[in-house]
Amino acid sequence: MYDDPAEGTPAITRSWVRSPWSTTELIRAKGGRTVSVVLPALNEEDTVADVVATITPHLGGLVDEVVVLDSGSTDRTVQRAASAGAQVVSREEALPGVPVNGGKGEVLWRSVAATSGDIVVFVDADLVGPGSHFVPSLVGPLLMENGIHLVKGFYRRPLSVAGQTDSDGGGRVTQLLARPLLTALVPELAGVLQPLGGEYACTRTFLESVPFAPGYGVEIGLLLDAYHRYGTNGIGQVGLGERRHRNRPTSELAVMSRQIVATMLTRLGIEDSGTGFTSFASTGHPFAATVAPAPLGDRPPLASTIPV
Ligand SMILES: O=c1ccn([C@@H]2O[C@H](COP(=O)(O)OP(=O)(O)O)[C@@H](O)[C@H]2O)c(=O)[nH]1
Numbered sequence: 225m226y227d228d229p230a231e232g233t234p235a236i237t238r239s240w241v242r243s244p245w246s247t248t249e250l251i252r253a254k255g256g257r258t259v260s261v262v263l264p265a266l267n268e269e270d271t272v273a274d275v276v277a278t279i280t281p282h283l284g285g286l287v288d289e290v291v292v293l294d295s296g297s298t299d300r301t302v303q304r305a306a307s308a309g310a311q312v313v314s315r316e317e318a319l320p321g322v323p324v325n326g327g328k329g330e331v332l333w334r335s336v337a338a339t340s341g342d343i344v345v346f347v348d349a350d351l352v353g354p355g356s357h358f359v360p361s362l363v364g365p366l367l368m369e370n371g372i373h374l375v376k377g378f379y380r381r382p383l384s385v386a387g388q389t390d391s392d393g394g395g396r397v398t399q400l401l402a403r404p405l406l407t408a409l410v411p412e413l414a415g416v417l418q419p420l421g422g423e424y425a426c427t428r429t430f431l432e433s434v435p436f437a438p439g440y441g442v443e444i445g446l447l448l449d450a451y452h453r454y455g456t457n458g459i460g461q462v463g464l465g466e467r468r469h470r471n472r473p474t475s476e477l478a479v480m481s482r483q484i485v486a487t488m489l490t491r492l493g494i495e496d497s498g499t500g501f502t503s504f505a506s507t508g509h510p511f512a513a514t515v516a517p518a519p520l521g522d523r524p525p526l527a528s529t530i531p532v
């Protein structure tokens with residue numbers, strides 16, 4: 225289990241610095257349970273095939289299906305994902321007849337309908353050099369422990385921007401927004417190292433019973449819903465080593481942050497203004513304003529009536 229956290233840190237007690245279970249042990253413990261792996265993908269032609277390739281070796285053993293849920297890509301994401309051995313599903317195919325919204329939350333919500341595993345593992349498709357141990361590590365606590373419904377990965381996160389690399393500078397929204405706000409508003413979750421991380425595993429029971437927040441608020445929404453429903457005892461986290469991905473410019477992370485704040489506030493019963501986020505260009509026409517609309521509402525739990 226986890227080394228003793230620093231004095232005074234509210235620990236997520238069900239934490240592992242690295243998975244203590246071998247894949248053989250996990251397959252033995254799996255029994256009749258099934259595991260789906262989902263990669264949400266929007267124009268990830270450069271990385272999706274390599275990410276899929278770290279997961280397909282587990283097919284037929286620990287993993288029962290690998291699904292790339294395509295988010296309307298206009299590049300070669302679909303072709304490359306299929307060539308790598310993934311099943312590719314569009315948002316429309318996932319929930320026919322349900323009008324499509326944009327954003328990551330929409331894709332993950334639909335992916336639950338498009339898969340059947342008792343356990344669902346989410347892995348971002350923009351990862352660079354992910355390890356094949358990611359999925360086994362994430363499903364381990366769900367297969368080997370009782371009462372856990374959400375397992376978050378955590379990792380060192382290098383940052384590469386403008387050709388410069390900072391070995392620990394990644395997870396900027398996590399470090400500057402999400403974790404400070406969680407510490408202030410939900411201190412019991414202050415020990416979650418990567419609350420926004422895109423690599424996590426959940427029980428289907430949980431995923432079908434909760435709403436899905438729109439856009440990039442989806443991860444913080446699921447974390448808070450897991451906490452409200454099961455307490456910290458229902459949440460695990462496991463170390464995955466290092467995680468590299470495409471690092472977006474700060475301007476795009478600001479829009480992402482607005483979505484995360486909206487979800488966090490509403491999950492905590494704090495009213496959000498609903499005002500869209502205005503970005504001001506600092507080059508070209510100086511201070512030209514661009515407004516990103518306020519996030520849409522949640523998608524309802526799939527166990528409820530599907531909206532049409
Ligand atoms: O509308 C969207 C936005 C994102 N994604 C996918 O969700 C994952 C994480 O998104 P992104 O990389 O934009 O977030 P970041 O990791 O940069 O914070 C990636 O696989 C994206 O392709 C998606 O499928 N639809």
Ligand SMILES: O=C(O)[C@@H](COP(=O)(O)O)O[C@H]1O[C@H](CO)[C@@H](O)[C@H](O)[C@H]1O
Pocket residue numbers: 328348381382383393394395396397398399420421422423440441442443444469470471472477480
């Ligand atoms: O963790 C973060 O701060 C952001 C941005 O990461 P970087 O500063 O580009 O390494 O990325 C995360 O947040 C997104 C929104 O929730 C998730 O979708 C990503 O999977 C996650 O990497």
